[in-house]
Amino acid sequence: MALNIRGYAAQSATSPVAPFTFNRRDLRANDVDIDILYCGVCHTDLHVARNEWGNARYPVVPGHEIIGRVKAVGSDVRNFKAGDLVGVGCMVDSCQHCAPCQQGLEQYCLEGSTLTYNSLDRQDKSPTYGGYSQSIVVREQFVLRVPDQLDPKSAAPLLCAGITTYSPLKHWKVGLGQKVAVVGLGGLGHMALKFAHAMGADVTLFSRSPGKEQEARRLGAEHVVISTDADQMKAVTGQFDFILDTVPHQHDLNPYLATLKLDGQLVLVGLLEPIDPPLAAGALVRKRISVGGSLIGGIAETQEMLDYCADKGITCDVEMINIEDVNTAYDRMLKSDVRYRFVIDIASLG
Amino acid sequence: MALNIRGYAAQSATSPVAPFTFNRRDLRANDVDIDILYCGVCHTDLHVARNEWGNARYPVVPGHEIIGRVKAVGSDVRNFKAGDLVGVGCMVDSCQHCAPCQQGLEQYCLEGSTLTYNSLDRQDKSPTYGGYSQSIVVREQFVLRVPDQLDPKSAAPLLCAGITTYSPLKHWKVGLGQKVAVVGLGGLGHMALKFAHAMGADVTLFSRSPGKEQEARRLGAEHVVISTDADQMKAVTGQFDFILDTVPHQHDLNPYLATLKLDGQLVLVGLLEPIDPPLAAGALVRKRISVGGSLIGGIAETQEMLDYCADKGITCDVEMINIEDVNTAYDRMLKSDVRYRFVIDIASLG
Numbered sequence: 001m002a003l004n005i006r007g008y009a010a011q012s013a014t015s016p017v018a019p020f021t022f023n024r025r026d027l028r029a030n031d032v033d034i035d036i037l038y039c040g041v042c043h044t045d046l047h048v049a050r051n052e053w054g055n056a057r058y059p060v061v062p063g064h065e066i067i068g069r070v071k072a073v074g075s076d077v078r079n080f081k082a083g084d085l086v087g088v089g090c091m092v093d094s095c096q097h098c099a100p101c102q103q104g105l106e107q108y109c110l111e112g113s114t115l116t117y118n119s120l121d122r123q124d125k126s127p128t129y130g131g132y133s134q135s136i137v138v139r140e141q142f143v144l145r146v147p148d149q150l151d152p153k154s155a156a157p158l159l160c161a162g163i164t165t166y167s168p169l170k171h172w173k174v175g176l177g178q179k180v181a182v183v184g185l186g187g188l189g190h191m192a193l194k195f196a197h198a199m200g201a202d203v204t205l206f207s208r209s210p211g212k213e214q215e216a217r218r219l220g221a222e223h224v225v226i227s228t229d230a231d232q233m234k235a236v237t238g239q240f241d242f243i244l245d246t247v248p249h250q251h252d253l254n255p256y257l258a259t260l261k262l263d264g265q266l267v268l269v270g271l272l273e274p275i276d277p278p279l280a281a282g283a284l285v286r287k288r289i290s291v292g293g294s295l296i297g298g299i300a301e302t303q304e305m306l307d308y309c310a311d312k313g314i315t316c317d318v319e320m321i322n323i324e325d326v327n328t329a330y331d332r333m334l335k336s337d338v339r340y341r342f343v344i345d346i347a348s349l350g
Numbered sequence: 351m352a353l354n355i356r357g358y359a360a361q362s363a364t365s366p367v368a369p370f371t372f373n374r375r376d377l378r379a380n381d382v383d384i385d386i387l388y389c390g391v392c393h394t395d396l397h398v399a400r401n402e403w404g405n406a407r408y409p410v411v412p413g414h415e416i417i418g419r420v421k422a423v424g425s426d427v428r429n430f431k432a433g434d435l436v437g438v439g440c441m442v443d444s445c446q447h448c449a450p451c452q453q454g455l456e457q458y459c460l461e462g463s464t465l466t467y468n469s470l471d472r473q474d475k476s477p478t479y480g481g482y483s484q485s486i487v488v489r490e491q492f493v494l495r496v497p498d499q500l501d502p503k504s505a506a507p508l509l510c511a512g513i514t515t516y517s518p519l520k521h522w523k524v525g526l527g528q529k530v531a532v533v534g535l536g537g538l539g540h541m542a543l544k545f546a547h548a549m550g551a552d553v554t555l556f557s558r559s560p561g562k563e564q565e566a567r568r569l570g571a572e573h574v575v576i577s578t579d580a581d582q583m584k585a586v587t588g589q590f591d592f593i594l595d596t597v598p599h600q601h602d603l604n605p606y607l608a609t610l611k612l613d614g615q616l617v618l619v620g621l622l623e624p625i626d627p628p629l630a631a632g633a634l635v636r637k638r639i640s641v642g643g644s645l646i647g648g649i650a651e652t653q654e655m656l657d658y659c660a661d662k663g664i665t666c667d668v669e670m671i672n673i674e675d676v677n678t679a680y681d682r683m684l685k686s687d688v689r690y691r692f693v694i695d696i697a698s699l700g
Binding site: 099100105108110171238262265268269271272273274275276277278279280281282283284285286287288289290291292293294295 | 449450455458460521588612615618619621622623624625626627628629630631632633634635636637638639640641642643644645
């Protein structure tokens with residue numbers, strides 16, 4: 001048993017994320033022991049720390065955009081060795097035998113994947129603690145290799161924001177000759193612009209407020225449409241093959257449906273609540289369009305995404321913080337005051 | 351100008367469908383003049399006659415499931431001759447040059463297709479009148495050939511109920527090895543069972559009330575699930591690749607989403623109103639499922655469907671009525687008291 005691991009945790013829905021010391025299970029034969037270097041700050045961290053989804057198991061040590069260096073490996077581990085630069089995303093285990101797991105889609109594990117934090121270990125039922133800590137022990141199959149070409153700090157958010165946007169763009173075969181729109185310019189949205197552009201699509205950002213044109217263009221958008229401007233929205237009626245909606249709270253999807261072509265698809269990656277205002281079924285029927293969702297990505301696809309990023313020179317735009325500033329970062333994130341992802345320098349744990 | 355064509359029309363939202371005599375435009379060079387034999391009674395007829403969608407242009411002569419015999423053809427018509435058995439569905443014209451029209455998807459014409467009734471002719475802006483009448487004049491490209499093997503009475507509803515269910519099953523590639531569910535056992539639902547079964551799928555009917563097992567099995571379903579029975583619904587969690595929802599009024603889709611597999615698709619063909627209760631976005635995200643819609647089918651696909659029906663021996667189950675009974679038929683249709691489509695014998699116009 002590894003004792004006195006230092007981290008930061010929320011102890012209740014109303015308490016700030018604060019220093020927390022815990023004991024950690026020993027390394028199993030197929031585990032990798034990772035010294036954490038950097039951890040991205042995802043909107044999910046805030047949702048769970050504040051129990052906004054009603055499923056928090058306190059204490060909650062958030063963080064699932066983890067970059068670290070392998071410290072030790074279990075006796076059966078063959079693919080990693082001490083010193084390797086590695087990543088851990090949203091999952092640390094799954095059943096490995098259901099149909100989705102067999103297809104490399106562990107995020108859709110029929111038994112439920114084990115999440116990096118706020119979950120229970122499949123073997124000993126101990127709580128899982130995330131990346132706001134010195135170290136983590138993860139089953140080999142859920143450890144990603146971080147290519148040397150990637151800057152480790154700005155690679156951290158690839159493990160959630162990156163794969164969450166990359167996976168649906170690949171699944172729905174976004175590419176050259178297609179018109180793609182991204183709703184929302186946050187941690188996910190800025191990655192969606194980069195990926196859709198890299199995949200060859202003609203990319204538009206839908207934004208609620210003006211002033212983001214220059215940033216959007218820098219990130220890969222060809223066009224910016226102000227979604228609150230009726231004339232601008234009308235001008236793009238029936239334009240898009242695919243819309244990736246990254247907004248993490250309820251909003252009206254119907255104006256976006258109007259901008260889809262025949263057979264267009266809108267995919268939600270941020271929203272988990274009921275779709276309200278309600279979707280107009282007539283809009284779906286009259287253009288044979290679909291509204292769907294997508295959840296992060298599988299482990300093999302996450303590795304593919306990291307390699308793709310190394311090949312294309314893609315990383316996240318990040319703002320580095322010390323861990324004692326994480327509560328301030330949450331407040332700023334709620335005001336969209338971040339370009340575009342906070343990343344914690346875990347060295348600041350001291 | 352053809353004078354004194356006899357038909358039945360609604361004169362207002364509250365008036366019954368009653369005898370109506372009108373003048374009809376002359377045959378153009380590319381038109382086919384059709385003596386109507388039979389006309390199916392679609393839920394849309396009732397919606398429009400009673401102005402439930404707020405777009406009725408009275409007088410409304412309903413009917414878009416038309417079987418008739420060619421009486422005469424315009425000078426440029428090459429594919430039809432007097433005496434041919436033909437069909438007319440929901441559309442009688444479209445722009446023919448937009449991208450959807452060029453793909454044979456006239457139902458999604460960007461300029462709007464010309465509907466068989468309650469529309470305006472593209473050339474002279476005269477109102478279009480549907481199949482509750484002696485005859486109709488239709489542009490050659492929108493006339494279907496009815497194979498000899500099909501019984502003309504029971505073929506009539508193929509022109510709307512048939513193609514509306516056939517098209518999405520083909521588009522989403524339903525076939526052998528797939529589990530498909532159909533929501534609702536009405537005019538559309540009974541055709542969906544027949545088609546999905548003929549295409550090789552393992553077919554389930556979702557029904558709100560018990561007692562339909564025998565009928566459903568006769569029509570092609572292997573299984574019947576009572577959607578109001580929580581245990582039965584739970585037993586089919588995560589079972590289906592594809593759900594075709596034929597229900598024409600608002601209902602909760604969320605229980606059906608739970609029965610879809612990873613990457614499953616639910617397609618609406620009956621509902622045109624807002625989806626209320628709201629869809630759970632989390633359910634879409636957690637299984638990468640989509641909810642979409644589909645509108646009738648293109649002309650070439652409608653011909654393909656008629657030929658498929660001739661080949662497979664598929665027709666609608668119909669109850670023949672005289673035209674003076676159409677208001678009673680509407681009332682019975684609202685109570686789902688029809689197996690499964692009323693068809694008007696137009697000879698009853700006298």
